[in-house]
Each structure stands twice: as structure tokens, then as C-alpha cells.
Amino acid sequence: MADRVRDERGMIPGADTIGAPQVTEPKAYSAPTASNAILENARKVCVEVLGPHAQEADRAARPRVENFEALASYGLLGIAIPKEFGGLDAPAVVQRQYTEILASYCGVTTFVQAQHHGASRMIAGSKSALLRNTLVPNLAAGRSLCAISFAHLRRPGPPILRAMFADGGVRLSGTAPWVTGWGLMNQVVLGATLPDGSFIYVWSPANRNDYPELFEQGGPTRDDWGYLTASDPLPLCTMNASATVAIHLDNWFIPQGHVLSQSDRATMHRNDRNGVLNATAMPIGCASAGLRILEHAAASKKLSSITRAAKSFADEVSEARNQVERWSNPESAAVPDFFERAVGIRAWCIELALRTAHAAITAVSGSANSLDHPAQRLIRESMFYTVQAQTIEVMDATLARLERDV
Ligand SMILES: Cc1cc2nc3c(=O)[nH]c(=O)nc-3n(C[C@H](O)[C@H](O)[C@H](O)COP(=O)(O)OP(=O)(O)OC[C@H]3O[C@@H](n4cnc5c(N)ncnc54)[C@H](O)[C@@H]3O)c2cc1C
Structure with missing residues (x-):
């Protein structure tokens, strides 16, 4: 070979x-020995929890909560999050090794938790200290989990999810076609396309009543928040238990403080x-x-x-x-x-x-x-x-x- x-x-x-x-x-890169504890803990969770339940997790209707609790109990749901928020801030090579270990025991759990890492990193990089400090410590500890949906931005042709600047924030309309972990996760980072073709990434909860402190300022005019609706979990041949849904947004209002970043196709x-x-x-x-x-x-x-x-x-x-x-x-x-x-x-x-x-x-x-x-x-x-x-x-x-x- x-x-x-x-x-x-x-x-x-x-x-x-x-x-x-x-x-x-280039030479191969090896992990610092200090990171070994992370990998040992991951192996322990895999051997004791994920592995023995892998077939059950695959056939379940939704992500197996006990798997996430076990990962959280070792801080592993904060593996990508900076230490100042309680995360492990593991080097990239350790995150790869960790992911490989998990995937060799339970694919669906590995995939669902991976979505949370990407979203958490983006929120930890937000300019809003209120958003960071309210959300990220809970994400690092696995007390709450965040979904992410941006793959649709790669598609050619008219955008499937559009964003428009509005008074005090941004409004989103269209569909986020792939949102994994919905239900287990009660919040999402969404990527959408602005009228000039550039991209905007925003944070949104499923229900703003879960985060009242983040909605004290900056509501929309006439209290018109628009609509967010999630489909039922998509019936899938693989990763069926990943609770992957499509989210439909109609004029959905995002306060300016919940905009994470802007970027472009290039x-x-x-x-x-x-x-x-x-x-x-x-x-x-x-x-x-x-x-x-x-x-x-x-x-x-x-x-x-x-x-x-x-x-x-x-x-x-x-x-x-x-x-x-x-x-x-x-x-x-x-x-x-x-x-x-x-x-x-x-x-x-x-x-x-x-x-x-x-x-x-x-x-x-x-x-x-x-x-x-x-x-x-x-x-x-x-x-x-x-x-x-x-x-x-x-x-x-x-x-x-x-x-x-x-
Ligand atoms: C079970 C499941 C769960 C998922 N969960 C998530 C999630 O939580 N978050 C998330 O962001 N994504 C998620 N995805 C999306 C996933 O990461 C991939 O992006 C997706 O599967 C690609 O399939 P698509 O049909 O969307 O392809 P597309 O994105 O439509 O196409 C794949 C690539 O080919 C290119 N392409 C296709 N047709 C053309 C053409 N005619 N000309 C030029 N280029 C073209 C596209 O630009 C793109 O780069 C999920 C997917 C699955 C199957």
C-alpha cells in the first residue's frame, strides 16, 4: 500500500x-505529552460508554444523551474551547487524535459532538463579551450544546439562506438544510448570504426565552422577531440518530450583538x-x-x-x-x-x-x-x-x- x-x-x-x-x-508533528490525559480520558469514555452502546446509539431515534454526559464529565466537550472559559484548548493534533479515537467507537456521537466544537469556537471568538461570557463556559462544560450550519454556503447558484441588515441587527430568510443535533442542542450558529454575495455568521437560540440576558437590548422594531421552524429529523440511511433537521427561517431577527463574523466566498x-x-x-x-x-x-x-x-x-x-x-x-x-x-x-x-x-x-x-x-x-x-x-x-x-x- x-x-x-x-x-x-x-x-x-x-x-x-x-x-x-x-x-x-514536512516532518510529522507529535502531540505534547501534557495532552495525553485528554486522550486517555477519551479512550476510557469510549471503552466504558460509547463502544458498548454503539449499535444502540446508531439505531436510536436521537443522539444518546448518556454519551454526551460521559464526554462532558471529563471536560471533553470543551476540547476546542480556550482555557479562560473552562475549555481544554487542546492543540489541533490532539483534537484529531481525540476525534479518531471517538470515531473508532461510535460514529454518530463523534459527528454530533464535532458540530458543537466548531460552533463553540466561533462563539468564543465573538466580539461581544456578553455573548462569550454568557454562552461559552456552559458550552465548555457541556451544560449546553450548540449546532452549526454553514455547508450550504458552498452551493453554487442563488443562496438558500439569505441575510439582510435591518435596524439593530440582521434578518434571515430561507433554509439551513443541514442542522445536526437539533433538540440535544438548543442553539445554532448559522451562515447566510448577504445581498452583495458575502457571508455573515450569527448565533441564534431556538427559543430566546432560554437566554433572557442576551435579549435585554436590541429587539426588532414593532417586536417583529420573524419565525424559526425546524423540520422533523430527516430520515437517513446513516447518522439517522444525529437529529439532523432543516431549519426554515422567515424574516428571523438576529440582534447586532449576536453577529459573530463576516466573511466571503474566497x-x-x-x-x-x-x-x-x-x-x-x-x-x-x-x-x-x-x-x-x-x-x-x-x-x-x-x-x-x-x-x-x-x-x-x-x-x-x-x-x-x-x-x-x-x-x-x-x-x-x-x-x-x-x-x-x-x-x-x-x-x-x-x-x-x-x-x-x-x-x-x-x-x-x-x-x-x-x-x-x-x-x-x-x-x-x-x-x-x-x-x-x-x-x-x-x-x-x-x-x-x-x-x-x-
Ligand atoms: C447527515 C448529514 C448531516 C449534516 N449536518 C450538517 C451540519 O450540521 N452542518 C452543516 O453545515 N452541514 C451539515 N451537513 C452537510 C455536509 O457537511 C456536506 O456539506 C453535504 O453533505 C454536502 O452535500 P450537499 O448535497 O449539501 O452538496 P453541495 O454542498 O450542494 O455540493 C457539494 C460541493 O460540490 C459543489 N457543487 C455541487 N454542484 C456543483 C455544480 N454544479 N457546480 C459547481 N460546484 C458544485 C458545491 O459547491 C459544494 O462545494 C450534513 C450532511 C449530512 C448528510
Whole structure:
């Protein structure tokens, strides 16, 4: 499989095709030892709580609350939040390792809690001290959780969720088509498009009565707050228990103090490219879970074919993890063909998750079809990781990876 990586790199348009100098590959980055406690706690929660209930969590109607309570009890729902608000402020590499561990035990819990981390970071960066101080300590402790919805901003064509400046704030109209965790989460960070095509990110609760201190000033004229309605949870083949809804907004008023930031398409595109490896921890975790099933089958069935496959996938998962670490190193962004290499690694991780789950099913045989068996869950989870945070460039790289070699 190492050869496969080398072949793939050879095919990617590299430095010489654009006339830039050849560069050496950046070194891998290792986590500070002080962060080990975070990962040990994550492992403990996974082994004791998430893992034993993973099939149940997958088949539930909504996110399994006990999983979130267990993560919160170790402060892990504040992993991305600055220490001044009670968070763990873990380095990016530790957050990746944490996510991989969780994803190797329970995909739906991993995904739902990941939405909370992104939203919490944005609120912690808000200019409003009142908003930060009211919300972020509770988000860090997991006493409340926040959803996030901005993927729709990537879509071409007329905006699906529009924003207009109004007296004292902003009004939103349209649909946020993907909002995960709704119900477990009672607040959301929404991205919407302004008339000039730029983007605005705002915080909104489902019910402003939950946060009276944040609505004491700056109401709309004539007390016209507009409407926010959430759909029922979308029926899904994978992540069905993620409580993913569509939120419909009609002239929904957001006070100026709840505007988090403004940005534009070019910045989003740049961030998507620079962060293309951010979404690899979940598929690698999924592949690790498939590998565990293979290793278990190898030990119980004692077939040389399964032993061989387990060894091959162990090597490949480890190699993929190393490549992600190497290319997530901040120095790597300076490499001229960084993006071409990184998006190829992202596509590899997507395909590896699917292929490892498929191998696990093959080795387990018929009982892998049981809803009580994790192998069928993993193949469905890998389907979700294929489209999560998908950009046109990730789609292209994934399809190229999946096409038959000619
Ligand atoms: C179960 C589930 C839960 C989710 N939860 C959340 C959530 O909580 N928050 C959130 O923000 N997102 C969420 N998402 C969205 C997810 O991260 C992906 O963005 C989404 O799955 C991509 O699918 P889409 O149909 O929205 O694709 P699109 O975004 O419509 O398309 C994918 C990419 O291809 C590009 N593209 C598509 N067609 C064209 C074209 N004709 N020309 C040029 N470019 C094109 C788009 O610009 C985009 O970059 C969720 C998705 C799922 C399936």
C-alpha cells in the first residue's frame, strides 16, 4: 500500500508542472505529552460508554444523551474551547487524535459532538463579551450544546439562506438544510448570504426565552422577531440518530450583538483548501474500527486470508494516519503542491474507511448483516464521511480515487 501512495503522488500535478522548486516533505508533528490525559480520558469514555452502546446509539431515534454526559464529565466537550472559559484548548493534533479515537467507537456521537466544537469556537471568538461570557463556559462544560450550519454556503447558484441588515441587527430568510443535533442542542450558529454575495455568521437560540440576558437590548422594531421552524429529523440511511433537521427561517431577527463574523466566498474556499485534512480523523477512526473487526475475525477464524488482510489494512491505516499528520503540520501549507497532495490524502482516507468496512464484512460473513454487528454500521458511516464537508475539489479527488485505473 505504501507503493500505492507513492504512485498516487507521482500522478498529482506537482511543483515541476508549475515551475516551482522541488521541496522536501514536512516532518510529522507529535502531540505534547501534557495532552495525553485528554486522550486517555477519551479512550476510557469510549471503552466504558460509547463502544458498548454503539449499535444502540446508531439505531436510536436521537443522539444518546448518556454519551454526551460521559464526554462532558471529563471536560471533553470543551476540547476546542480556550482555557479562560473552562475549555481544554487542546492543540489541533490532539483534537484529531481525540476525534479518531471517538470515531473508532461510535460514529454518530463523534459527528454530533464535532458540530458543537466548531460552533463553540466561533462563539468564543465573538466580539461581544456578553455573548462569550454568557454562552461559552456552559458550552465548555457541556451544560449546553450548540449546532452549526454553514455547508450550504458552498452551493453554487442563488443562496438558500439569505441575510439582510435591518435596524439593530440582521434578518434571515430561507433554509439551513443541514442542522445536526437539533433538540440535544438548543442553539445554532448559522451562515447566510448577504445581498452583495458575502457571508455573515450569527448565533441564534431556538427559543430566546432560554437566554433572557442576551435579549435585554436590541429587539426588532414593532417586536417583529420573524419565525424559526425546524423540520422533523430527516430520515437517513446513516447518522439517522444525529437529529439532523432543516431549519426554515422567515424574516428571523438576529440582534447586532449576536453577529459573530463576516466573511466571503474566497475566504471560505481558502479555508476549505487549507483545512482539507480536517475531516480525515473520522474516516481514519472508522477504518481503525473496521481493522479491529478484521483482527478479531483473524483470531477467531484462524484463516490465513483474514490474517493477511488484517496485516495489510493495519499497515495502510497507519500509513494514512502518518500522512495526515505530516501534511497537517503547519509548515506543510508552504509546500507549493500542498493542496494537491492533501486532497489526495483526504480521498484516500474516505476510500480507506469504505474499503476497510467492506473487508470487515467479507471476513465476518453473513452475520455482518445483523443490525447488532458493527461492520454494517461502519460501511454506512463511511458513506457519510464521503460527503461530509464535501467541496467540488474533494468530490473530484474522491471520484478520481474511485475510478477504475486505466
Ligand atoms: C447527515 C448529514 C448531516 C449534516 N449536518 C450538517 C451540519 O450540521 N452542518 C452543516 O453545515 N452541514 C451539515 N451537513 C452537510 C455536509 O457537511 C456536506 O456539506 C453535504 O453533505 C454536502 O452535500 P450537499 O448535497 O449539501 O452538496 P453541495 O454542498 O450542494 O455540493 C457539494 C460541493 O460540490 C459543489 N457543487 C455541487 N454542484 C456543483 C455544480 N454544479 N457546480 C459547481 N460546484 C458544485 C458545491 O459547491 C459544494 O462545494 C450534513 C450532511 C449530512 C448528510
